[in-house]
Amino acid sequence: MIKKPVVAVIGAGFGGLAVARALKGADVEVHLIDSRNHHIFQPLLYQVATAGLEPEEIAHAIRGEVRRQANVRFRMARVVSGDLLAKLLVTSTGESIAFDYLVLAAGAVTSDFGISGVAEHAFGLKSLEDAIALRSHIVKKFEEADALERKVPDGMLTFVVAGGGPTGVEMAGALTELFDKVLRKDFPNLDFGAVRVVLLEALDRLLPPFDVRLQQYTLATLKKFGVDVRFGAQVISVTTEGVTLKDGSAIPAKTVVWGAGITGNPLASHLALPMVRGGRVAVNDDLTVPGIPGVFVIGDLAAGKDVHGNVYPQLAQAAIQGGKHVAFQIVRQINNLQTQPFAYKDPGFMATIGRQEAVAQFPSGLKVRGAIAWIMWLFLHLLYLVGFRNRTQVLINWIWSYFSYERGARLIMWQ
């Protein structure tokens, strides 16, 4: 019996799962490795953090995803070391995995850019635990403020969101919705004049890749929701008391959400891969790594470039397309065919700002905003959510929230 080629895939996010699925029926043995036992639908994490969705609704057991596929084996483990030229990985369970092909799909992690206090005092948003911790913290601040017999102290109900990209915009919008539509009714005796949502952006505009009119629409909408948007605001430190900006001003705040940046998973540099800006791996146009045969990098971790030299965006779609491409190239290589270059088909950008408010921009030049963009956003996110059950649960939750102005999951846990 000839041993089948082994394809090791590190990471079961959008990219890694796409590789595994695209190799369905292929004459290979796929070893899918992730430190967690569940895939999460990252673009909806902010809804978990703002009590709009339940954690289990945007997560799916990886084994459930791949168990109908006989050539995939899942391992819950971290990769602790590896010799990519010798084609060997070692995991946290002590197992050695010899591979013929390796796909690095380990994604990105929150980056503090070395800013003091971010790691200790700001909330990142990369895992279900992050989202539950943030949700619990937010609701607890309202409980604490309500328990006071005096005026709410400065900053106790100030929620600073750092970063004016999609994460920051969606988070800031969702916070105002949670506060105005839900918590205002939950805490009738609380002075909501003390509640502030501040969105900090170091540049002079929100949602950088979007058309300027959509950027302005987003800004106007956030302002309408009561978000205090500050441009040119560069955070230099975060403490338990708030943030300090480069211009010397300070914002008292008991809650800081860090949406200001991500960096490639440190595993890549640990495995001595060639790195470029943003902690991403330099790749050839077929997504292989220069000088290391059989090793591919996809998704947020890869710095793939289009024909104009622009690096691909760190979006789910780029990871999924990269995953499919790489699976196909591996099959080609096994059949002694040359690899082909990867070309990202840009489906456009979307960001939701709040109830009936979103912006979307398509490669055709079409720009949509407001309620229509919001409905498109809902529809596409439901479509891409993994699993029939998750889709149904999310749909019900959204319909229910829409009509009831309620949030079912505003529970404080582990506090």
Added chain:
Amino acid sequence: MIKKPVVAVIGAGFGGLAVARALKGADVEVHLIDSRNHHIFQPLLYQVATAGLEPEEIAHAIRGEVRRQANVRFRMARVVSGDLLAKLLVTSTGESIAFDYLVLAAGAVTSDFGISGVAEHAFGLKSLEDAIALRSHIVKKFEEADALERKVPDGMLTFVVAGGGPTGVEMAGALTELFDKVLRKDFPNLDFGAVRVVLLEALDRLLPPFDVRLQQYTLATLKKFGVDVRFGAQVISVTTEGVTLKDGSAIPAKTVVWGAGITGNPLASHLALPMVRGGRVAVNDDLTVPGIPGVFVIGDLAAGKDVHGNVYPQLAQAAIQGGKHVAFQIVRQINNLQTQPFAYKDPGFMATIGRQEAVAQFPSGLKVRGAIAWIMWLFLHLLYLVGFRNRTQVLINWIWSYFSYERGARLIMWQ
């Protein structure tokens, strides 16, 4: 303006919520105090622990429950001390609450009966965190076993459930279902011969309050599911390696679930209330505390007795009925009327064993078992679940699980 009488209610479980609701429209000021911000539907916690339901599906924000009721104010706090004769409570937020009437509805906590290692190594099942921790632990044991390149060590996949009451029976049954219907497909390479569920009962029968034929049916059903039921098994210690029984035998087990007993919330003895067996408070037949005017105790914490001298069972129904009764008595006292004795209307007992298997017994003498009892159980639990949304989500989850033999929530978190 005449100050309205203040009714302090400690605990927002079934009993405490029933008091608050029954006082709707009454000319009182209700202060509802709970250390958590959510009410949980405790009888379904075992389904969260076995990945059948999502935590948020059996929980509801307390403020959401009471916010349409103008005379209720919620406080998230623990009661740290009190002088019941002086009618004063002090909470963990430093607030003093002067009351005219007090209802203690603080429920019960897991009791280790002083058995060595239970508190440290066994899993209780009283909160959402407990249930998520147990769920994560269980699934993680399977991941660990699957990662081994050798035979599964003794006890790694042994799950000991201590206590043959409803909690133990439901837990043991649900574990076999999770293992046989779901994890067996998730872990196709794992030797399921190493998986064992052991149910320990110190006495010689399961479900003590049930008719002997239903007890025997339960035993036969659990055996059919593969549960190793051991009678006369008294645990004397629990360690990280397993349990030791009084007869000197040891059961290697990495997972011990403690369903062997509860005791009244220690707050009661801390407040110097008159205690009886099981950490419960001695009460008069109107559920007041002897010698302390205006103080009532209900639910799991109260040792109320029927006309035959039997103590009321520690069930949701007894707490709800007690809560309604006490609310009514408080209104009577305000109107200078004598209090009336509480009489528990026994609705019967139910316990589910697994898929299409349950037992139920009604005061009329009717005994039901198997699929019909199971459907009655499903229906009644849905009916009593708080909130339309929770009901819908649970119903969908149950229907989906029934037809797909799946468990959506088998996620490992905080491990």
